Amino acid sequence: MFTVRTQHLYQLFGFKARFSYLHMKYLFFSWLAVFVGSWVVYVEYSSYTELCRGHECKTSICDKFQKGVIDGSACNSLCEKETLYLGKCFSAKPSNQVYSGIWGDIEGIIKCQMEEVPHYDLGVELEPRKDFPSFNRPTKGTSVEKFKEMVFSHLKAKVGDQANIQDLVTLVLGVADSNKDGQISLSEAHSAWALLQLNEFLLSVVLQDREHTPRLLGFCGDLYVMEKVPYVPLYGISLPWLVELWIPTSLRRRMDQWAAPSWPRKAKIAIGLFELVEDLFHGTFGTFLMCDVSAAEFGYTERHDIKVLDAKRIVPEASFQEVMRERRCDEDSDCVYGRDCLTSCDLTKHRCTTEVTQPNLAKVCGTLKDYVLYGAPSDIKEELEKQLYACIALKGTTEQMELEHALTLNNLKTLLWKKISHTKDS
Known part of the structure; x- marks a missing residue:
């Protein structure tokens, strides 16, 4: 018991x-x-x-507009009619506000500078800092002719001494005249001068007749509205960061490929990116360097036309070389701009050289390699892979190499185009 x-x-x-x-x-x-x-x-x-400081940005911009300091095609809609409003925040840096926007029945992307123009991995900025919001240039009493001279000198410093730089000045002044009355007021000039400090605005003017950059829809001060790109990024799917931590790299790569368009459409997107390289290399207003060619920097439209999402990292070669010429260094890694523009270090002078070690085309081929090889038709896959690796190996910008670049670019475009020209995707 x-x-x-x-x-x-x-x-x-x-x-x-x-x-x-x-x-x-x-x-x-x-x-x-x-x-x-x-x-x-x-x-x-x-x-x-x-x-996400969009409210601060709008308040500051509208205050300047209402005081008559700035003007632009988007000012009335943003500040008085309130038909342009900020939506979802996409900002990656406090100093560079990025929002989705609705302007009447048009979807766009609104960008606004806060406190200073963001700069990249350089000791000296290609986009100089400015007190925000100053809008104090040109000064009161500046004539239109004097303003034209200011724009001419600024563009010459940016893109180099181009023979047709006056044509670029005319394009900029055409954008500055926001109400299209044939005159540029002081408030319009303030806005235009602030925007001219930004690489993205400059590139949108340079390539406004091409299809590879989103259209500039309007501006107010240095706040500007760009056309929305429907499909972003170029490839890959966006996942919450907690999910990203648990997904193996190999699986993540496969998921990105599964989410990509069909191969003929990928080929058309790739051709568009090669055409962008052509536009930027010895273009109408000089050469521009692509200093970040990651997939996240590009998107595409319903018709699978490539679009640049963030052109701040596409910089005039003349500006880049001027900065690098004065850059001190102890090793090659000291001579880098953005993610992809690297020069070598001259150890005898401890100064960076001015020529990039890898041209735009080689960097683009590196980004596209896995994208276009996955699912490529068997009858061209081997040749496509061979040409892509030859493209990635391109170096330098000497006259002989420039000829090789042009030949490589033409061969890749021809190979892809022949394969898709008979399909509805072309």
């Missing part, structure tokens, strides 16, 4: 101990989940409030 009762008590206390242990374990993990969840919410909220 005693043994049975003792055994029963042992079982009872053992059950209570197990129950208490499970209860404590449950409480611990519940507390941990609440703590981690709260931390994630706090980090996300803090990050959002730091990065």
Whole structure:
């Protein structure tokens, strides 16, 4: 009897101990989940409030507009009619506000500079800092002719001494005349001068007749509205960062390929990117360098035409060389701009050289290699791979190499175009 009762008590206390242990374990993990969840919410909220300052940007811009300091084609809609409004925040830096926007029935992307123009991995910026918002140039009393001279000198410093630089001045002044009355007011000139400091605005003017850059829809001060690109990025799918942590690289790469368009459409997108390289290399207003050719910098339209998403990292070669010429260095890694523009270090002078080690075409081929080889037709896959690797190996910009670049570019476009020209995707 005693043994049975003792055994029963042992079982009872053992059950209570197990129950208490499970209860404590449950409480611990519940507390941990609440703590981690709260931390994630706090980090996300803090990050959002730091990065997304669109209300501040709009308030500052509209204050300047209402005081007559700035003017532009988007000012009335933004500040008075309120038919242009900011939507979802896409800002990656507090100093460069990026939002989706609706302007009447048009979707666009709104970009606004806060405090300073963002700069990249250089000791000296290609886009010089400015006090925000100053809009103090040109000064009151400046004539239109004097303003034209200011624009001419600025563009000459940016793109080099081009024979047709006056044509570029005319294009810029045409954009500056926002109400198309044939006159440029001081407030319009303030806006135009602020925008001219931005590489993206300059490129949108240079390539406005081409299809590879989104159209500039309007501006107010240095806030500007660009055409929205429907499909972004060039390839790959966006996942929450918590999910990204648990996905193996090989699986992630496969998922990106599964989400990509059909191969003929990828080929058309690739041809568009090669055409962009042609436009930027010895173009109408000089050569521009592509200093970030990652997939995230490009998108495409319903018709699978390539579009540049962020042109801030496409810089005039003349400006790049001027900065690099004065850049001190101890090794080649000191001579880098953005992600992809690298020169070598002259150790005898401890100065960076001015010629990029890899041309635009080679960088684009590196970005496109896996994209266009995956799913490529078997009858051209081997030749396509051979040409892509030859393209990636291109170096330098000497006269002989320029001829090789042109030949490589033409061969790749021809190979892809012949394969898709008879399809509906062409």
